[in-house]
Amino acid sequence: MVSMNESWRMRNGLKIPNRSVLAAMTNKQSHVDGTLSEEEIAFLIRRAIGGFGIITTAASHVQESGQGWEGEFGVWGDHHLPGLTNLATKLNELGACSFVQIFHGGMRAPSDITGQQPCSASATFISEKEGFSRELSTQEVEDTIHAFVEAAKRCESAGFDGVELHGAHGYLIAQFLGSNTNRRNDQFGGELNERCTFLLKIIRGIRAIVDPNFAIMVRLSPVSEEIGITLDDTKHIIELLVEEEIDALHISCWDVFEEQQNSRTITEELCSVYSKSIPIVSTGSVWSAKDAQFVLDQGAQAVGVARVALPHPDWASLVNDPSYNPSRPPFAPEELLTAQLSPTFVDYMRRWKGFVTDGR
Numbered sequence: 001m002v003s004m005n006e007s008w009r010m011r012n013g014l015k016i017p018n019r020s021v022l023a024a025m026t027n028k029q030s031h032v033d034g035t036l037s038e039e040e041i042a043f044l045i046r047r048a049i050g051g052f053g054i055i056t057t058a059a060s061h062v063q064e065s066g067q068g069w070e071g072e073f074g075v076w077g078d079h080h081l082p083g084l085t086n087l088a089t090k091l092n093e094l095g096a097c098s099f100v101q102i103f104h105g106g107m108r109a110p111s112d113i114t115g116q117q118p119c120s121a122s123a124t125f126i127s128e129k130e131g132f133s134r135e136l137s138t139q140e141v142e143d144t145i146h147a148f149v150e151a152a153k154r155c156e157s158a159g160f161d162g163v164e165l166h167g168a169h170g171y172l173i174a175q176f177l178g179s180n181t182n183r184r185n186d187q188f189g190g191e192l193n194e195r196c197t198f199l200l201k202i203i204r205g206i207r208a209i210v211d212p213n214f215a216i217m218v219r220l221s222p223v224s225e226e227i228g229i230t231l232d233d234t235k236h237i238i239e240l241l242v243e244e245e246i247d248a249l250h251i252s253c254w255d256v257f258e259e260q261q262n263s264r265t266i267t268e269e270l271c272s273v274y275s276k277s278i279p280i281v282s283t284g285s286v287w288s289a290k291d292a293q294f295v296l297d298q299g300a301q302a303v304g305v306a307r308v309a310l311p312h313p314d315w316a317s318l319v320n321d322p323s324y325n326p327s328r329p330p331f332a333p334e335e336l337l338t339a340q341l342s343p344t345f346v347d348y349m350r351r352w353k354g355f356v357t358d359g360r
């Protein structure tokens with residue numbers, strides 16, 4: 001039986017000191033020009049002190065047109081490098097493996113943030129307010145791939161151990177993968193193989209210019225009705241991905257305990273076949289040490305957590321006690337402020353139902 005404090009390695013040999021992964025959390029704490037704020041850095045550093053083997057940053061946009069949230073830090077320009085370097089240096093000093101989650105919001109990059117009509121794989125209805133997304137031209141798709149590659153290179157220069165390509169939650173990479181959101185007729189659309197071209201070209205582009213020690217992790221949502229991705233599609237995507245030089249896969253399940261019709265969880269279903277070929281991190285609704293052990297027992301190499309790490313920054317150290325069962329929401333704002341969330345982040349968490357005592 002694998003335990004949470006055991007180290008493991010990604011495919012490129014990167015050694016991760018334990019099985020705890022801080023999953024990406026958008027926190028709205030950074031500056032309008034996309035530079036990292038002291039608050040965002042302090043939030044992540046506190047979790048590295050708390051023992052997480054991998055610290056993943058919030059989603060960070062690779063082009064200005066891809067910004068999904070106010071206060072989101074960017075990786076699209078060299079002016080972001082000093083902040084990125086500061087963060088990577090501190091994380092590495094604390095012994096955590098450091099990953100920047102890079103993404104483009106596509107049709108989920110609101111026009112009131114970017115000043116542009118949201119773009120996507122195809123023209124797709126977004127909302128009454130936004131109307132439809134604009135289909136990217138083939139050249140613009142190539143430019144976006146280039147922006148992902150440049151962003152990854154920037155993260156490497158800053159000293160991070162790797163990047164996580166955010167292919168989950170319906171953002172641009174997922175919009176290319178999904179049959180509902182990608183109805184293109186060029187090389188980036190068509191059957192599932194073609195719909196994967198955008199992601200595969202990003203991976204190959206990054207691999208061609210970074211050191212082999214720099215890790216590439218890919219995050220996927222295994223099922224998305226809205227975007228048009230089935231579990232069988234995801235299996236096929238993973239089969240393509242294991243042929244590429246990527247180093248780990250991260251599945252975003254939202255609820256790792258949910259069983260499908262065959263009574264198996266998605267983690268078990270995917271890990272039983274693919275974790276021999278590639279390490280898999282699985283995330284969603286883990287709270288206690290027992291929950292975390294459940295995910296490892298289902299075959300995942302590591303366990304991602306997001307919400308529990310907000311009030312409990314030392315979760316990754318404390319989870320080594322099998323009886324660890326930290327307190328649950330709602331949390332008083334003061335508890336969250338003490339755990340190194342800024343007032344802006346606490347305010348954002350008020351929008352997550354039942355999380356903050358004076359929130360929604």
Ligand SMILES: Cc1cc2nc3c(=O)[nH]c(=O)nc-3n(C[C@H](O)[C@H](O)[C@H](O)COP(=O)(O)O)c2cc1C
Binds near residue numbers: 027169253254306
């Ligand atoms: C405040 C907040 C912000 C999030 N932002 C991101 C993000 O930037 N990128 C991402 O892939 N997932 C994001 N997620 C999803 C988490 O990474 C995670 O998959 C989800 O919260 C389920 O895990 P949990 O039950 O441990 O919270 C966010 C979740 C929360 C609570």
